[in-house]
Amino acid sequence: MFPLTRVQVASRAVLRLFHLILVTFSLRSSRLPRWIRWLRFLFWTWWFIAIWTQSLIFAQTIDCNLDCILRHLLTFFQTLSHAFFVVVNFHLGFRVEQDQMEEVVICETSDPWLAFTVLAMILPILGVEYLVYSNASENAYRILIYHLKTSPSHVALQMQFISFILEVMKVNIRVRQAKQQLQLLARELSSRWPQCKQRPEYFDQQSYRIKDLKRRYNEIYNLFDRINDFFGASLLIIIIVFFALFVCNSYWLFVDVRTNPLRIYVILLNLGFIFNVALQMSTACWHCQQSDNLGRQIGCLISKLVKPQGSKRYNDLVSEFSLQTLHQRFVVTAKDFFSLNLRLLSSMFAAVVTYLVILIQFMFAERSSRG
Numbered sequence: 515m516f517p518l519t520r521v522q523v524a525s526r527a528v529l530r531l532f533h534l535i536l537v538t539f540s541l542r543s544s545r546l547p548r549w550i551r552w553l554r555f556l557f558w559t560w561w562f563i564a565i566w567t568q569s570l571i572f573a574q575t576i577d578c579n580l581d582c583i584l585r586h587l588l589t590f591f592q593t594l595s596h597a598f599f600v601v602v603n604f605h606l607g608f609r610v611e612q613d614q615m616e617e618v619v620i621c622e623t624s625d626p627w628l629a630f631t632v633l634a635m636i637l638p639i640l641g642v643e644y645l646v647y648s649n650a651s652e653n654a655y656r657i658l659i660y661h662l663k664t665s666p667s668h669v670a671l672q673m674q675f676i677s678f679i680l681e682v683m684k685v686n687i688r689v690r691q692a693k694q695q696l697q698l699l700a701r702e703l704s705s706r707w708p709q710c711k712q713r714p715e716y717f718d719q720q721s722y723r724i725k726d727l728k729r730r731y732n733e734i735y736n737l738f739d740r741i742n743d744f745f746g747a748s749l750l751i752i753i754i755v756f757f758a759l760f761v762c763n764s765y766w767l768f769v770d771v772r773t774n775p776l777r778i779y780v781i782l783l784n785l786g787f788i789f790n791v792a793l794q795m796s797t798a799c800w801h802c803q804q805s806d807n808l809g810r811q812i813g814c815l816i817s818k819l820v821k822p823q824g825s826k827r828y829n830d831l832v833s834e835f836s837l838q839t840l841h842q843r844f845v846v847t848a849k850d851f852f853s854l855n856l857r858l859l860s861s862m863f864a865a866v867v868t869y870l871v872i873l874i875q876f877m878f879a880e881r882s883s884r885g
Contacts, residue, residue, distance in 0.1 A: 518624055525629035529680075532632050536677060539670040540600040543607030555604045562597045565589070565663045572659075580873070580880050581769075584762050585660045591758060595751045596667035599674060602747075625687070628680050635676050635794060639669060642786035649779050668759075675752050675794050678745045682801045682846060685737045689808045689844065692730050693815070699723055700818040721831055724819065728835050731812070735842040738805070742847055749848040753862075756791045760866050763787040765873040795859060802846040802854035809844035 518526070536542045540554050569589055578586065646661045703720065767784040770777060816836045820829060846854045 521626050522624040525626045526624040528629040528632055529623060532636075532673075532677075535673055539596075539666070539673055540603055541670060541674050541677070543603045546607065551604060551607050555600065558597070558600045561666070562593055562600075565593050569663070580876055581766070582656065584765070584873075585656070588758060588762055589660060589664050591755050592664050592667040592671065595755055596670045598751065599670065599748060623684065625684070628683060631680065631683065631797075632676065635672075635679075635790075635797070638786065638790050638793065639672055642783065642790060643669070645779065645783050645786060649783075671752050671755060672790065672794065674745075674748055675756075675798065678741070678749065679794070679798050679801060681741050681745070682798070682805060685734060685741065685844075686801060686805055686808065688730075688734055688737070689805065689812075692727065692734060693808055693812050695730075696727055696812060696815045699727070700815055703819060703821065721828055724828075724831055724835060728831075728838060731835075731838060732842070735844065738844050738846065746847065746849040749846075749854070750851055753795070753848060756795060757862060757866070760788060760791045761869045761873065763791075764866065764870050765877075768870070768874060769877065795862065799854050799856050799859040803856045805844040805846065806855060809839065813839035 533542065537546065540558055543551060569586060643665060646665065699720070763784045767781065767788065770780045770784060813836065816832060816839060819832045819835075848854065852858055
């Protein structure tokens with residue numbers, strides 16, 4: 515092993531700090547003493563009960579308009595989603611079986627690209643939180659309370675989603691390495707010099723390399739299967755919450771742009787929430803689409819390994835590898851409800867426009883009913 519460079523050391527520090535953030539928000543449970551897990555679980559339980567009780571009391575004392583209803587719904591969905599993650603990870607931390615104790619951990623790597631991705635996504639989140647609390651005096655009391663109640667859960671959902679993106683990026687690195695090895699093998703087998711490469715004995719001698727690629731492909735498929743098992747439910751919940759956040763903040767942006775006098779701070783705040791959701795969703799869908807594309811490219815490269823000069827044993831092995839790539843696809847799903855790819859992104863933005871128009875119609879109807 516070569517010693518780490520300064521960039522790799524800094525990258526590992528960033529990723530370990532990110533893992534510490536996940537542990538703080540109760541999104542990871544491994545390698546922690548039992549009493550710390552209990553304290554963390556009791557703290558978050560008290561926090562959620564206090565928020566839900568306060569929201570219930572506050573909702574009964576005032577007459578909510580459309581804006582108030584949206585904020586209460588977002589508070590409930592975000593805190594309930596975070597509470598689900600807290601309960602699930604608390605339960606996982608006490609499982610006895612070793613294979614069930616293993617969690618998806620990214621802090622052990624030192625890839626600069628992963629660290630750069632973490633920083634590129636966390637810095638806008640910190641910028642939005644700074645806008646919220648640095649201009650707290652300009653907000654109405656109900657809006658300030660909404661941000662105070664939802665900020666921890668909102669940040670936790672984003673951190674969980676960023677950790678999912680990093681895991682897909684890590685597996686994609688291995689997929690690209692397998693593709694390069696397959697390209698190298700195909701290039702060597704297509705060479706006609708020297709003449710000994712055209713003999714069946716030579717292709718039989720290369721069978722071990724194809725078996726190694728088949729085994730590596732199966733390992734990568736198991737990694738994607740593990741990602742789907744670990745992040746499947748959380749992906750389904752987070753994408754639903756992100757969709758609601760995108761629609762509501764787009765609606766509030768529309769309302770604030772039409773409000774006189776124009777408040778630049780509020781417009782920037784809503785744009786910040788929209789930008790973070792769009793950035794994370796676009797990044798996740800793009801990397802998942804890359805996984806699918808790389809898997810398809812590997813399947814196309816296998817056809818170049820078929821050689822008429824090869825023996826039946828060699829060509830059967832290549833055919834088996836080709837069938838494996840057809841049945842074991844590198845697809846990331848949210849509990850099989852939908853696959854994450856660029857098509858999901860386009861359909862999601864189309865649905866945002868539809869629901870945004872509905873909210874705007876409700877806004878005009880509410881204003882006309884009040885005279």
